[in-house]
Amino acid sequence: MKPLHLAFLLLINLVWALNMVAMKEAVTLVPPVLATALRFAIVLAACAMALRLVPGRMRLVLATAAVTGALQFGLISASYHVATNLSALAIAAQAGVPLSLLLAVLVDGERIAWRRTLGILLAMGGVGLIAFDPRIANERLAVLLVVGASACWAVGNLLFKRLAGVPIATLFAWQGLVSLPLLVLASALFEPGAIARLPAMPVAGLLWIAYTAIAASLVGHAGMSWLLQRYPVSTITPLTLATPLLSVAVVTLVYGTPITPGMVAGGLMTLLGVAIIALRSARSMPAPLPARPEGDRQAP
Numbered sequence: 001m002k003p004l005h006l007a008f009l010l011l012i013n014l015v016w017a018l019n020m021v022a023m024k025e026a027v028t029l030v031p032p033v034l035a036t037a038l039r040f041a042i043v044l045a046a047c048a049m050a051l052r053l054v055p056g057r058m059r060l061v062l063a064t065a066a067v068t069g070a071l072q073f074g075l076i077s078a079s080y081h082v083a084t085n086l087s088a089l090a091i092a093a094q095a096g097v098p099l100s101l102l103l104a105v106l107v108d109g110e111r112i113a114w115r116r117t118l119g120i121l122l123a124m125g126g127v128g129l130i131a132f133d134p135r136i137a138n139e140r141l142a143v144l145l146v147v148g149a150s151a152c153w154a155v156g157n158l159l160f161k162r163l164a165g166v167p168i169a170t171l172f173a174w175q176g177l178v179s180l181p182l183l184v185l186a187s188a189l190f191e192p193g194a195i196a197r198l199p200a201m202p203v204a205g206l207l208w209i210a211y212t213a214i215a216a217s218l219v220g221h222a223g224m225s226w227l228l229q230r231y232p233v234s235t236i237t238p239l240t241l242a243t244p245l246l247s248v249a250v251v252t253l254v255y256g257t258p259i260t261p262g263m264v265a266g267g268l269m270t271l272l273g274v275a276i277i278a279l280r281s282a283r284s285m286p287a288p289l290p291a292r293p294e295g296d297r298q299a300p
Helices: 003-029 032-050 058-082 086-108 114-131 134-161 168-190 203-228 233-255 261-284
Strands: none
Touching: 003 032, 003 058, 003 086, 003 203, 003 233, 032 058, 032 168, 032 203, 058 086, 058 134, 058 168, 086 114, 086 134, 086 233, 086 261, 114 134, 114 261, 134 261, 168 203, 203 233, 233 261
8 A cells, every 4th residue: 555545544544533522522512413414514515516316226326315324424413412421432333344244144145254253243242341331321322322323324335335336426415415404304303493593503513513524524434435446445444443443542532531341341342343344354355346435434
């Protein structure tokens, strides 16, 4: 890998780690559903020129946009809104990797060897340890919401596979166009008065939202897809394991949240399981095709 591209990949890991702070600050200052709507408004504005019909696959495009946009990120924003210990969320979010593999087995009939099965069991067992750690009992709702978002991401992976060849910017544009009205409607229903108060929202909140859209979505996700078009999955995937480690370090430094023994044990189990899955999956996959639509890891 070229040094410049390696530096870019490490930057993406850092961007996603810092996005945990951006998300928490954004949903603290702006109601979470409205904050997510504003995020997709920015994504749509940035990708609007790429918006075009995809003949024969529009139902799939619209379903993918709704699941990986409004639903997934709505759940993520809600989890950040109710959470106080973001380190638990950083680790629990890795549930998307084994869930994605499980869906590939159940839906696409993919066969997996014992090593990846072990990885699934370790990863899910680690998330379970965190969810039932009595020292962070008040985070269980947030952890469940993140696991729900991870399930949406896993479903989205299957849908994105069926959209190979569609330009990334086009998919992002549809994601914004579909998600924005859904989230605005949800905000009107569940956050009464939030939209009317938008002109009075703190500027800091809007800046944090801009970071989630521009840095996390347009730089992070699009950048990862760009790298996957140029390098084998086996080169890229292991390096993305830095994201949860950096995320825990960043939120601990910024918020001083405690790391419990249960989180350490659960985190080690989860990351070990994800590492086994990522490495074994990468070895079994060919080099990516030139038009891969989305990155191989979830990020907030």
